[in-house]
Amino acid sequence: MKDKQTIFSQFVMTLIVFLTAGMSACTNEELNHTLGNYLGNGSTIAKLDQNNNSTNPSGNATVSRPNSGHVTNNPRSNIHGNTALGPSCGTGKSNSICLGIKYIVYANSYGQGIVNQQEAFQNLEGINRVWSQCGIAFQIDQYLVANAQDYRLRYNPQEYDELNDIRRTFSDDVTLLVVTTGKWMGNLDGPANAWTNMPGEIVYGAVMESVVATFPNIIAHELGHYMNLDHNYSDTTNLMTQVIADNSVNLNQGQCQVARDGIQNYWQRMLRS
Numbered sequence: 001m002k003d004k005q006t007i008f009s010q011f012v013m014t015l016i017v018f019l020t021a022g023m024s025a026c027t028n029e030e031l032n033h034t035l036g037n038y039l040g041n042g043s044t045i046a047k048l049d050q051n052n053n054s055t056n057p058s059g060n061a062t063v064s065r066p067n068s069g070h071v072t073n074n075p076r077s078n079i080h081g082n083t084a085l086g087p088s089c090g091t092g093k094s095n096s097i098c099l100g101i102k103y104i105v106y107a108n109s110y111g112q113g114i115v116n117q118q119e120a121f122q123n124l125e126g127i128n129r130v131w132s133q134c135g136i137a138f139q140i141d142q143y144l145v146a147n148a149q150d151y152r153l154r155y156n157p158q159e160y161d162e163l164n165d166i167r168r169t170f171s172d173d174v175t176l177l178v179v180t181t182g183k184w185m186g187n188l189d190g191p192a193n194a195w196t197n198m199p200g201e202i203v204y205g206a207v208m209e210s211v212v213a214t215f216p217n218i219i220a221h222e223l224g225h226y227m228n229l230d231h232n233y234s235d236t237t238n239l240m241t242q243v244i245a246d247n248s249v250n251l252n253q254g255q256c257q258v259a260r261d262g263i264q265n266y267w268q269r270m271l272r273s
């Protein structure tokens with residue numbers, strides 16, 4: 001079974017359009033990945049190229065900077081990840097679900113995160129707006145700027161296997177993992193911009209490249225896969241459509257139930273109250 005890829009013949013979306021090529025419900029572990037593809041307009045690409053250009057050609061990014069490397073800005077975070085770095089989503093209401101995220105961003109050549117903390121919270125706001133339809137919310141327990149080299153990882157990943165290396169490096173069993181790397185190159189260079197391992201994989205985590213770093217819909221989409229949702233091929237306004245646009249934000253009750261079940265079955269330790 002081969003990953004199904006959808007090809008655009010026309011580019012009709014206004015601002016940003018993501019083409020996701022993934023798999024439908026498939027039990028083959030190897031195929032239990034979700035692939036987000038990116039198509040964007042010039043302005044977005046130009047903006048993101050600035051990020052890309054900040055990596056020097058040698059890939060020798062972010063050395064000898066005091067704030068490079070693995071820095072947590074939240075000393076209150078503990079190993080259980082129960083303390084939100086920013087807004088907490090725990091309301092104590094019985095019908096609301098709150099999950100903790102570990103938000104890793106690679107450091108660029110200036111020692112700055114590809115996504116700064118404020119941008120991470122802006123993403124979070126967008127993600128939570130979408131997922132509020134299901135009574136599900138997220139909080140950032142940890143925001144870490146990571147110098148990839150410190151972890152023997154490449155700022156610009158080139159192979160699919162590296163994505164699991166990234167997951168193994170940063171994942172734990174108490175937070176959902178979201179990682180933003182530099183631009184993908186080599187065998188990862190192409191339309192794909194994000195991969196999320198679905199439940200059933202050996203190691204978990206959503207990994208995306210810098211070009212989609214500030215588009216919350218794709219992160220919300222990847223979190224949908226994280227919670228065991230497959231693609232919706234019939235409704236382009238659905239969050240889980242293979243084509244993710246600015247208006248791809250809807251979730252139906254069936255999807256909400258799948259996500260809730262996914263959380264109960266796989267991510268109870270990520271729950272916050």
Ligand SMILES: [Zn+2]
Pocket residue numbers: 020021022034035036221225231242
């Ligand atoms: Zn997808």
